[in-house]
Amino acid sequence: MTDTTTAGAATTSGSSFSVIETCSFSIVVRTANTSAQPARANLFVQLTDAMGRQNDKIRLKCSVTHRRKFQPGHCDLFVLADQVMIEDIKSIEVWHQKREPGNPLPLHSITVLEHSSHTAYYFDCAGQKLGAEDAADRTMTSAKFGCIGSAPVFRK
Numbered sequence: 496m497t498d499t500t501t502a503g504a505a506t507t508s509g510s511s512f513s514v515i516e517t518c519s520f521s522i523v524v525r526t527a528n529t530s531a532q533p534a535r536a537n538l539f540v541q542l543t544d545a546m547g548r549q550n551d552k553i554r555l556k557c558s559v560t561h562r563r564k565f566q567p568g569h570c571d572l573f574v575l576a577d578q579v580m581i582e583d584i585k586s587i588e589v590w591h592q593k594r595e596p597g598n599p600l601p602l603h604s605i606t607v608l609e610h611s612s613h614t615a616y617y618f619d620c621a622g623q624k625l626g627a628e629d630a631a632d633r634t635m636t637s638a639k640f641g642c643i644g645s646a647p648v649f650r651k
Contacts, residue, residue: 516580521608527601528568539590545583588639591625599624
């Protein structure tokens with residue numbers, strides 16, 4: 496008997512077998528083009544689908560595209576492998592954790608590519624700044640963005 500779940504690991508227990516559906520995501524974080532000194536920060540993301548399911552809060556560690564991540568006007572690509580399957584993504588929550596004093600992180604947009612269905616999800620961050628020390632700056636240490644568009648991405 497085969498049972499597909501969204502939590503735990505592949506296990507064999509007597510005659511039942513449980514398999515976790517996993518997938519991979521590519522996440523592109525585009526920062527706003529500002530003249531401010533770049534932020535030194537850790538960024539975490541969590542995806543939520545139409546059914547309310549969420550993956551774990553994930554730290555975006557190593558940018559594939561740039562040695563120094565989150566520089567003004569750059570797009571940083573992060574690949575997340577073996578993640579719990581999240582389909583029909585509706586929102587992304589982003590947390591900013593400063594590593595040292597400095598400017599907030601101005602976000603332009605985030606794009607998530609779900610590899611198994613080859614679907615891209617777009618989140619407009621509208622210049623939202625994360626991580627300011629002064630609350631009067633209208634900045635946040637976390638923000639949740641709704642998906643404003645998705646489209647299939649075809650391979651050739």
